[in-house]
Amino acid sequence: MEGAALIAQGLDRIAGSLERSLTGVSVDELCRVPGEGTNSMAWLAWHLTRVQDDHLMNLAGRPLAWAEEGWHERFGMPAENDFGMGWPPEQVQAFTCESAEVLLAHHRAVLARSKAYLTTVTPGDLDRVLDEPQWDPRPTVGVRLVSVISDNTQHAGQIAYLRGLFGGYGWQRS
Amino acid sequence: MEANEFFLTALSRSEGTLKRALDGLSPEDLRAQPAGTGSNPIGWLTMHLTRVQDGWLSRAQGMDSEWDDAGWGAKFGIQGEAPQWSPENVHTFDPKNAETLMAYWTAVKARTDRYAGSLKAADLDDELPVGRPGAPPMTIAQVLALILGDNVQHIGQIAYLRGLVKEQGWY
Numbered sequence: 001m002e003g004a005a006l007i008a009q010g011l012d013r014i015a016g017s018l019e020r021s022l023t024g025v026s027v028d029e030l031c032r033v034p035g036e037g038t039n040s041m042a043w044l045a046w047h048l049t050r051v052q053d054d055h056l057m058n059l060a061g062r063p064l065a066w067a068e069e070g071w072h073e074r075f076g077m078p079a080e081n082d083f084g085m086g087w088p089p090e091q092v093q094a095f096t097c098e099s100a101e102v103l104l105a106h107h108r109a110v111l112a113r114s115k116a117y118l119t120t121v122t123p124g125d126l127d128r129v130l131d132e133p134q135w136d137p138r139p140t141v142g143v144r145l146v147s148v149i150s151d152n153t154q155h156a157g158q159i160a161y162l163r164g165l166f167g168g169y170g171w172q173r174s
Numbered sequence: 175m176e177a178n179e180f181f182l183t184a185l186s187r188s189e190g191t192l193k194r195a196l197d198g199l200s201p202e203d204l205r206a207q208p209a210g211t212g213s214n215p216i217g218w219l220t221m222h223l224t225r226v227q228d229g230w231l232s233r234a235q236g237m238d239s240e241w242d243d244a245g246w247g248a249k250f251g252i253q254g255e256a257p258q259w260s261p262e263n264v265h266t267f268d269p270k271n272a273e274t275l276m277a278y279w280t281a282v283k284a285r286t287d288r289y290a291g292s293l294k295a296a297d298l299d300d301e302l303p304v305g306r307p308g309a310p311p312m313t314i315a316q317v318l319a320l321i322l323g324d325n326v327q328h329i330g331q332i333a334y335l336r337g338l339v340k341e342q343g344w345y
Contacts, residue, residue, distance in 0.1 A: 002295075006177035006319055013323040034208065035338050126175040142175040146184045153323060154191070154330025161214075161331040169212030169261055 003142055004121040010149045011052070011118075015111050017156040018045060020172065021163045022100040029166050030103070031096050037089040041162045042096065045103045046075065048155040050083035053110045055148045059141055060117040065110050074102050178293040181318040182286075188322075188329045189283060195333045196220065196272040199340070204269045206339040212261045216335050217269025220279065221250065222259070223328040227321050228282045231289055234302055234317055240281050249274060290318065 022030070022045060030042040039047075050066065057064045066072055067079040075097060084092070097103055126142035139147075164171050196204075196216070204217030214222075225241055232239040241247060247256055250270060257263045269275055298315040312320070 003175040003177050003180040006180050006315060009316070009319045010323060013319065017323075017327065038334070038338055123175065140175075142180065143183065146180060146187065149180075149322075150184055150187050150191075150326055153326035154188075154333065157327025157330035158334040160327065161334060165209040165213055168209075 004118045008118045014156045021160045047084040048152045049107045056114040178290045211265040220275045
């Protein structure tokens, strides 16, 4: 199995975790924060999906789902490529969404583009060095994909924890 | 870049997050349960994610786990077999301190590096000699994906919990 196939499997696992954690959760609970300065399930799901869209489509040299598919309108946001980095706590806490279904549909749309890209990636592509002189050493395509998997998997775990924090013990068995 | 190189790169990154997230936490921080006794504390999560990795690696290689070999149960005050992790047992689990948790993690990480580092591309499609009881066989690559998915989700939870029980902006 090649690296790109492992990444695709990792992305599927993240999507599965989001489907289980978010399905049926109310907007009120999705946007709730358990303490000052903490992130809500809705913000985390939006943010991790935007990170995946940005990083994978940049590697693919394709436009982002965010603007091309009009997802920014579903979130009532500008089309510019904002994925939540550096947002102050007040802005994170004010973040809202239409429903869990919109968060999941956004994620599914991005996942489909990511997986289409990954099927085109050869082992040689993974070692291509990115033209990003701000990093030392400069990252390769493979290293960037590891970053996305690490970021997205951590956030999916946080969303699952928040579901249990608000929904109570044993939610994943119901 | 092969799947096992991806796995090891991602795991090293996750180790960095774990070290930063546990750094300077007191035994009380490690046992804090912000939603009451039904939620998992940082200390238990760290032991659990390490032990899951330890278990899969030992099954993949048909050898004893680091937990059994080095008597980690006793080091965490568990006599005999580890219990089923009911909310009550998670609540009473004593993680000792961040150093003990990191020592167990470091020992399992060293085993993981040796094993995953030695895999050849063709090995990754081999079926696991001992899977979970009743479960369909899994390839080594699937096991690596499973370990990584579990491990990194829990490390993300630990990072979130540190912000929740201790301070925001710590990272």
